[in-house]
Amino acid sequence: MDTxxxxxxxxxxxxxxxxxxxQREETSRLLPQSELGFFLLLLLRAKMIEVxxxxxxxxxxxVKCNDDDTIGDLKKLxxxxxxxxxxxxxxxxxxxxxxxxxxxxxxxxxxxMGLELYxx
Numbered sequence: 001m002d003t004x005x006x007x008x009x010x011x012x013x014x015x016x017x018x019x020x021x022x023q024r025e026e027t028s029r030l031l032p033q034s035e036l037g038f039f040l041l042l043l044l045r046a047k048m049i050e051v052x053x054x055x056x057x058x059x060x061x062x063v064k065c066n067d068d069d070t071i072g073d074l075k076k077l078x079x080x081x082x083x084x085x086x087x088x089x090x091x092x093x094x095x096x097x098x099x100x101x102x103x104x105x106x107x108x109x110x111x112x113m114g115l116e117l118y119x120x
Contacts, residue, residue: 072100
């Protein structure tokens with residue numbers, strides 16, 4: 001990363017920079033435009049969550065995944081832990097059956113949330 005040398009650089013963009021861990025510190029840095037997309041990707045990075053799935057037959061499965069994963073991705077992770085094929089798994093909450101192509105974030109599934117696990 002380039003540092004600001006006092007001169008006006010046209011290939012850099014001023015962005016506020018926050019430390020991710022530790023004390024929150026606000027400084028100003030110049031980022032080359034080639035690294036701007038990567039920086040924004042880090043800011044918008046998916047959050048890691050843990051979802052608890054209960055099959056109501058005595059088995060509870062805890063799965064760590066990203067909140068931008070799809071229900072189909074979640075089924076694959078559950079299948080890896082339970083030994084059941086992913087296409088034989090149905091995930092739902094009350095009477096809402098979740099569709100494979102929609103993300104957990106879109107369904108507003110958050111960290112620690114419990115879902116129902118059924119086998120077709």
